[in-house]
Amino acid sequence: MSKIGLFFGTDTGNTETVSENLIESLTELTGQEIVDLHEIYQKKAEDVAKYDLLIFGQPTWYDGELQGDWEEFIPELKKIDFKGKKVALFGLGDQYGYASYFCDSIGIFAEMIEQLGGEIVGFTSSDGYEHDFSKAQRGDQFVGLCLDVDNEDELTEERVDAWLPQVLKAFDL
Numbered sequence: 001m002s003k004i005g006l007f008f009g010t011d012t013g014n015t016e017t018v019s020e021n022l023i024e025s026l027t028e029l030t031g032q033e034i035v036d037l038h039e040i041y042q043k044k045a046e047d048v049a050k051y052d053l054l055i056f057g058q059p060t061w062y063d064g065e066l067q068g069d070w071e072e073f074i075p076e077l078k079k080i081d082f083k084g085k086k087v088a089l090f091g092l093g094d095q096y097g098y099a100s101y102f103c104d105s106i107g108i109f110a111e112m113i114e115q116l117g118g119e120i121v122g123f124t125s126s127d128g129y130e131h132d133f134s135k136a137q138r139g140d141q142f143v144g145l146c147l148d149v150d151n152e153d154e155l156t157e158e159r160v161d162a163w164l165p166q167v168l169k170a171f172d173l
């Protein structure tokens with residue numbers, strides 16, 4: 001079975017916690033340890049490029065900004081040929097405190113990855129969220145999974161559980 005590379009960046013640990021839970025769920029769903037977990041901090045293009053199946057996790061910070069380690073990774077990202085690669089994105093954000101920038105970072109990354117030839121998988125409905133604007137939104141969908149552990153952490157598990165089978169299907173796993 002192919003290996004999935006899960007890369008996350010975090011400032012206060014929430015995205016790391018969600019990433020660890022994702023791995024547990026993926027192991028349960030597939031019955032195999034198919035995910036390698038990496039923090040994106042100081043990673044190089046080749047660390048990511050060796051996977052054809054990728055999950056990127058990232059919070060949005062400071063009015064629509066990328067998390068710092070992901071921001072620093074952009075020159076490396078641009079060296080990667082994403083043709084033939086599938087990427088699922090999950091973002092953490094605060095839909096009330098930052099209603100005009102909710103989960104922007106995964107929208108910014110989706111565009112960059114598509115321009116580099118990659119396919120974004122794992123779109124989700126934006127129903128049930130109360131933000132005003134998000135760069136992650138296309139029509140009535142987000143380009144990945146948006147999680148708001150600040151305001152509705154009680155929904156995180158069910159949102160993840162609904163999303164992962166969809167991602168595995170898109171990954172042909």
Ligand SMILES: Cc1cc2nc3c(=O)[nH]c(=O)nc-3n(C[C@H](O)[C@H](O)[C@H](O)COP(=O)(O)O)c2cc1C
Pocket residue numbers: 009010011012013014015016059060061062063064065092093094095098101102103104149150
């Ligand atoms: C100063 C500050 C700025 C933030 N800016 C945004 C933002 O622009 N958009 C958003 O959706 N969430 C924003 N958030 C919420 C964080 O993304 C959220 O708390 C997230 O869970 C943090 O993840 P981490 O612990 O992995 O860094 C902000 C939070 C703080 C404290």
